[in-house]
Amino acid sequence: MAAKVVIIMGSKGDRGHAESIVKTLQELNLPYELRVCSAHKATRRLLEILESYEGSSDPIVYITIAGRSNALSAVVDANTRFPVIACPPYSDRFAGMDVLSSLRLPSGIASPTILEPDGAALLAAKMLALFDQELAQRLATYRERFAAELERADAEVRGHGGASA
Numbered sequence: 001m002a003a004k005v006v007i008i009m010g011s012k013g014d015r016g017h018a019e020s021i022v023k024t025l026q027e028l029n030l031p032y033e034l035r036v037c038s039a040h041k042a043t044r045r046l047l048e049i050l051e052s053y054e055g056s057s058d059p060i061v062y063i064t065i066a067g068r069s070n071a072l073s074a075v076v077d078a079n080t081r082f083p084v085i086a087c088p089p090y091s092d093r094f095a096g097m098d099v100l101s102s103l104r105l106p107s108g109i110a111s112p113t114i115l116e117p118d119g120a121a122l123l124a125a126k127m128l129a130l131f132d133q134e135l136a137q138r139l140a141t142y143r144e145r146f147a148a149e150l151e152r153a154d155a156e157v158r159g160h161g162g163a164s165a
C-alpha cells in the first residue's frame with residue numbers, strides 16, 4: 001500500500017512553508033506530492049484536482065497551506081473523502097488574525113489546524129500509519145528522538161544545578 005500526503009498550497013509563494021512540511025515527511029520516508037491551486041481563484045480546477053485523487057485505492061491525507069483568508073482547507077475538506085489538515089503559513093500582519101479563517105468553520109467541515117509544519121506532517125503520518133505498520137515503526141523511532149533529547153537535557157541541567165537528589 002502506497003500511502004501518501006498531498007500538499008496543496010494556495011500560491012507558489014507558500015513554497016517555503018511547504019518545504020518545512022516536506023522535511024519531516026522525508027525524514028519519515030513518507031511519499032508526498034506538491035500541488036498549487038486556490039479555492040478563491042481557481043475553484044473549478046481545484047475540484048478537478050481533488051477528483052483525480054478520489055478514486056485512489058491507497059490512503060491519502062491532504063495538507064492545505066493557505067495564507068490570508070483560508071477558503072482552501074474547507075473547500076478541499078468538503079469535496080474529498082480523505083482527511084484534510086490545514087497548516088496556514090505564519091503571518092504577523094493584522095495581529096495574526098488570518099488564523100481565524102482556518103479555525104472558524106461551517107458545520108460539516110472538519111479540517112483541523114496545525115500551525116507548526118512539523119506537527120502537520122506528524123499528524124498526517126499518524127493517520128496513514130493506521131494502515132501501515134512500517135510507517136508506524138518509523139514514526140515511533142522519529143518520536144523517540146524527542147524523549148531522548150529531553151533525557152539528555154535533564155541530565156545536563158542536573159549536572160550543573162549544584163543540588164543533589
Ligand SMILES: Nc1c(C(=O)O)ncn1[C@@H]1O[C@H](COP(=O)(O)O)[C@@H](O)[C@H]1O
Pocket residue numbers: 009010011012013014037038039040041065066067068069070071072073089
Ligand atoms: N488563502 C488562499 C487561497 C484560498 O483559500 O483559496 N488561495 C490563495 N490563498 C493565499 O493567499 C496568499 C497570497 O496568495 P497570492 O500569492 O496568490 O496573492 C497565499 O498565502 C495563498 O495561500
